[in-house]
Amino acid sequence: MNKLVVQNLAKRFDSRRVFKDISFELTSGESIAITGPNGSGKSTLVLCLLAQYHPNNGKVSYLYDEKKLSEIEIQQNSGLVSPYLNLYGQLTAEENIKFFTSIRGNNITGSEINNLLKKVGLEGRGNDNVAGYSSGMSQRLKYAVALASKPKFLFLDEPTSNLDDQGKEAIASIIEEVRQNTILIIATNEKEEYSLATHKCQLGN
Amino acid sequence: MFSFIEPAPQKIIGEASRIFYYHIPQAWISVIAFAMSMIYSIRFLKKRSLDEDDKAAATAGLGFMFCLLAAVTGAIFAKVTWGSFWNWDPRETSIFILLLIYGAYFALRGAIAEDEKRAALSAVYAIFAFITVPFLIFVVPRIVPSLHPSDSIVNEDMKFTMGPSVRTIFFSSLIVFTAVYFWLFNITRRALKIKRHLLNEDK
Amino acid sequence: MPHTSASLATKCLTMLVKDLKLELRDKYALNAVLMFGITTLAVVSFSLGQRNLPPHLLGALFWVIMFFSAMSGLAHIFIREEESGTSLALRLAAPPDAVYIGKLLFNLILLSVLTVIITPLFFIFTNAPVSSAIDFIPILILGVLGLCSATTLIAAIIARAAVKGALFAVLSFPIIIPLLLTLVISTQKLFEGSGVGGVMTELQFLLAYMVVMIVGSLMLFKFVWTE
Numbered sequence: 001m002n003k004l005v006v007q008n009l010a011k012r013f014d015s016r017r018v019f020k021d022i023s024f025e026l027t028s029g030e031s032i033a034i035t036g037p038n039g040s041g042k043s044t045l046v047l048c049l050l051a052q053y054h055p056n057n058g059k060v061s062y063l064y065d066e067k068k069l070s071e072i073e074i075q076q077n078s079g080l081v082s083p084y085l086n087l088y089g090q091l092t093a094e095e096n097i098k099f100f101t102s103i104r105g106n107n108i109t110g111s112e113i114n115n116l117l118k119k120v121g122l123e124g125r126g127n128d129n130v131a132g133y134s135s136g137m138s139q140r141l142k143y144a145v146a147l148a149s150k151p152k153f154l155f156l157d158e159p160t161s162n163l164d165d166q167g168k169e170a171i172a173s174i175i176e177e178v179r180q181n182t183i184l185i186i187a188t189n190e191k192e193e194y195s196l197a198t199h200k201c202q203l204g205n
Numbered sequence: 206m207f208s209f210i211e212p213a214p215q216k217i218i219g220e221a222s223r224i225f226y227y228h229i230p231q232a233w234i235s236v237i238a239f240a241m242s243m244i245y246s247i248r249f250l251k252k253r254s255l256d257e258d259d260k261a262a263a264t265a266g267l268g269f270m271f272c273l274l275a276a277v278t279g280a281i282f283a284k285v286t287w288g289s290f291w292n293w294d295p296r297e298t299s300i301f302i303l304l305l306i307y308g309a310y311f312a313l314r315g316a317i318a319e320d321e322k323r324a325a326l327s328a329v330y331a332i333f334a335f336i337t338v339p340f341l342i343f344v345v346p347r348i349v350p351s352l353h354p355s356d357s358i359v360n361e362d363m364k365f366t367m368g369p370s371v372r373t374i375f376f377s378s379l380i381v382f383t384a385v386y387f388w389l390f391n392i393t394r395r396a397l398k399i400k401r402h403l404l405n406e407d408k
Numbered sequence: 409m410p411h412t413s414a415s416l417a418t419k420c421l422t423m424l425v426k427d428l429k430l431e432l433r434d435k436y437a438l439n440a441v442l443m444f445g446i447t448t449l450a451v452v453s454f455s456l457g458q459r460n461l462p463p464h465l466l467g468a469l470f471w472v473i474m475f476f477s478a479m480s481g482l483a484h485i486f487i488r489e490e491e492s493g494t495s496l497a498l499r500l501a502a503p504p505d506a507v508y509i510g511k512l513l514f515n516l517i518l519l520s521v522l523t524v525i526i527t528p529l530f531f532i533f534t535n536a537p538v539s540s541a542i543d544f545i546p547i548l549i550l551g552v553l554g555l556c557s558a559t560t561l562i563a564a565i566i567a568r569a570a571v572k573g574a575l576f577a578v579l580s581f582p583i584i585i586p587l588l589l590t591l592v593i594s595t596q597k598l599f600e601g602s603g604v605g606g607v608m609t610e611l612q613f614l615l616a617y618m619v620v621m622i623v624g625s626l627m628l629f630k631f632v633w634t635e
Contacts, residue, residue: 014320015404053635086493090433102422103502105414305582316571326565329628336624340586
């Protein structure tokens with residue numbers, strides 16, 4: 001049983017406070033939607049949860065069966081899709097998937113990669129350099145890379161940005177598929193996206 | 206500032222010898238300041254408290270000034286005693302390298318706008334630079350080996366001809382300089398702490 | 409948890425292979441380093457004309473060329489991650505140790521390629537005593553190791569500070585002065601005729617320096633790499 005426990009999280013940059021007193025607890029199958037106007041700190045919160053920023057107060061704990069996960073284990077079992085996350089343009093889609101999966105400590109076979117590409121709608125484009133991808137294709141590939149490690153903690157910052165209707169459908173069905181065994185954190189402005197979550201967190205007061 | 210009154214000027218080098226009362230404490234303090242900066246840097250990385258970074262930067266700033274003074278007074282002394290301002294003998298080289306380290310530290314700090322990032326990166330640099338110091342101590346005396354035995358003559362001079370009045374003045378100068386350094390550091394530290402406090406409350 | 413985990417060594421290798429792949433595709437750092445080294449050497453040789461430099465100057469010259477060539481290309485491996493915006497993805501996926509070691513190995517390979525090309529050219533252009541060529545190899549190896557081990561952490565620092573090349577040399581120079589001085593002295597001694605035996609102290613020093621720099625970098629790297 002996986003758990004994400006957040007207690008009294010606060011963050012500021014220099015003298016500008018971004019958020020404070022953020023607390024929630026999620027177990028597998030549960031999800032939270034982080035909402036708020038532009039600039040309210042949704043992406044910063046997501047990055048704080050992923051230990052990319054030092055919080056000024058509070059704690060984030062990743063647990064499996066009540067035992068704390070090590071940093072390497074967190075890396076191995078988490079994934080992020082975000083406008084701030086970029087992939088290697090000079091590598092092909094397949095190479096990107098393979099690299100990020102291996103460096104996390106997981107294995108993946110060629111056929112698994114192909115299946116993933118199919119699921120996100122990039123079938124047949126595996127051998128192209130990512131630099132040639134459109135923004136919509138890059139977004140789909142980010143999902144493929146994140147999901148390749150079968151993450152137990154999945155973070156989605158603006159899940160449907162740059163996606164056409166087909167893309168949105170593909171992503172929606174992927175999320176449905178993994179939702180049960182995953183802790184899902186979604187940061188978004190779109191109402192349709194956050195109606196899916198079991199919990200909510202509103203920023204920007 | 207007794208050094209101006211007592212003692213009678215050294216016979217060989219004359220009035221200029223008074224400079225060594227200033228020069229050596231300055232050099233000494235610039236090294237201590239560097240060590241303190243490294244210690245505060247370590248504490249910052251451990252505690253992540255910007256207070257520690259303020260202290261690291263403050264002591265580095267003072268260290269830099271004393272280092273500059275040491276280099277200048279040393280050069281004047283060298284000109285008067287041995288005829289040229291700069292000769293790359295071991296002590297001069299070491300002071301020069303320390304000056305470079307301080308310069309690099311502040312150049313790095315100047316290039317980063319965000320508080321925490323600046324603190325973390327300059328802390329790492331300060332610590333990393335400090336661990337090269339033992340190597341410097343080992344290497345520097347071995348280069349330029351045959352130039353200027355004069356430095357060692359001064360050493361011998363200090364050992365053998367420091368009469369009691371000279372010794373008193375020298376050590377009191379050392380103490381005064383150290384006291385000045387700590388006094389300046391204390392003031393700066395307190396001012397920075399207040400500033401940090403005001404910033405923190407100002408959400 | 410159900411996943412099996414790869415070892416640190418495998419991850420370092422994955423890191424290295426990825427960086428080599430990327431480098432071979434645009435050859436940016438390789439070109440920078442080679443062009444700098446060869447051009448500088450050519451300029452010096454040209455201005456020397458028929459004259460020969462005395463051994464102690466040759467030693468200094470060689471390592472000056474190496475130092476500046478290193479400065480022109482060894483920061484690229486970190487700067488590239490920041491410029492292409494991939495550093496977040498990397499930070500989320502790779503353990504800091506693997507990132508440091510992988511990139512250290514990359515820099516080692518890069519500088520070694522330069523050394524292999526520049527050293528024979530150096531001997532040819534400056535008429536350095538060829539008899540000392542074989543004995544020069546340990547100094548070369550330790551010199552390359554020393555340069556990379558001291559500057560890789562600094563490269564990470566300036567990349568994270570979002571500053572480009574100029575600061576790399578400013579920050580690196582004070583740190584590698586002991587290294588450069590020792591390299592120059594030992595090369596000098598070698599060119600003046602002492603065999604490897606005459607520079608044993610220097611070689612030990614270089615080894616110690618490299619070890620300390622790597623250990624120090626490993627311990628400090630994660631403070632640079634992660635927020």
